[in-house]
Amino acid sequence: AQKVTQAQTEISVVEKEDVTLDCVYETRDTTYYLFWYKQPPSGELVFLIRRNSFDEQNEISGRYSWNFQKSTSSFNFTITASQVVDSAVYFCALSDTIQGAQKLVFGQGTRLTINP
Amino acid sequence: DSGVTQTPKHLITATGQRVTLRCSPRSGDLSVYWYQQSLDQGLQFLIQYYNGEERAKGNILERFSAQQFPDLHSELNLSSLELGDSALYFCASSYRSGGADIYNEQFFGPGTRLTVL
Numbered sequence: 299a300q301k302v303t304q305a306q307t308e309i310s311v312v313e314k315e316d317v318t319l320d321c322v323y324e325t326r327d328t329t330y331y332l333f334w335y336k337q338p339p340s341g342e343l344v345f346l347i348r349r350n351s352f353d354e355q356n357e358i359s360g361r362y363s364w365n366f367q368k369s370t371s372s373f374n375f376t377i378t379a380s381q382v383v384d385s386a387v388y389f390c391a392l393s394d395t396i397q398g399a400q401k402l403v404f405g406q407g408t409r410l411t412i413n414p
Numbered sequence: 415d416s417g418v419t420q421t422p423k424h425l426i427t428a429t430g431q432r433v434t435l436r437c438s439p440r441s442g443d444l445s446v447y448w449y450q451q452s453l454d455q456g457l458q459f460l461i462q463y464y465n466g467e468e469r470a471k472g473n474i475l476e477r478f479s480a481q482q483f484p485d486l487h488s489e490l491n492l493s494s495l496e497l498g499d500s501a502l503y504f505c506a507s508s509y510r511s512g513g514a515d516i517y518n519e520q521f522f523g524p525g526t527r528l529t530v531l
Binding site: 333335340341342343344345348389394396399400401402403404405406407 | 416445447449456457458459462464469470472502504506508518519520521522523524525527
């Protein structure tokens with residue numbers, strides 16, 4: 299079955315520190331997709347990135363970077379030079395295809411607090 | 415702003431009642447998904463519709479039902495409400511339905527916070 303584990307329940311760092319959020323997944327599929335979403339205190343879920351299982355290149359977007367390692371079934375997310383506005387709950391998610399239809403399987407989330 | 419709208423934003427009701435949550439997907443998106451976020455269960459997939467047809471069901475209770483209308487908006491109906499149904503209900507949309515080769519990201523609405531007293 300599809301499963302996503304975010305072992306870090308809460309992380310607290312001081313502004314400008316780098317922080318890495320871990321995500322480990324289990325999948326029965328050879329083709330799959332991984333996602334990260336951000337849930338700020340306002341509550342909405344904001345899409346950050348989608349990565350397919352064939353693309354193991356790391357991705358960088360500004361202060362955000364993602365490290366996908368198929369060998370260890372991990373898709374970790376790093377924020378460089380963190381800012382207070384990065385405080386949120388971050389969810390890693392895995393695609394699950396049911397009879398051709400799609401759903402997302404989410405991890406439990408990591409609550410990130412950036413202190414000034 | 416994801417382009418997905420949900421109404422109402424907050425809903426407070428009593429046990430045993432019935433409520434309807436409404437979702438309008440992003441312009442052009444044919445798929446609508448419903449998720450429930452609760453403290454004990456986390457984010458759980460409930461149901462998916464594609465162009466008016468049900469495509470997939472997750473952990474959706476029999477007391478819950480949904481539909482997608484010809485204009486592609488969707489409604490989630492929750493009946494015989496219990497205290498444990500209190501949660502944040504998200505709607506998401508994506509362009510396609512699915513298939514192993516293409517998996518579009520899902521864009522989420524702001525959610526409806528349901529409180530059952």
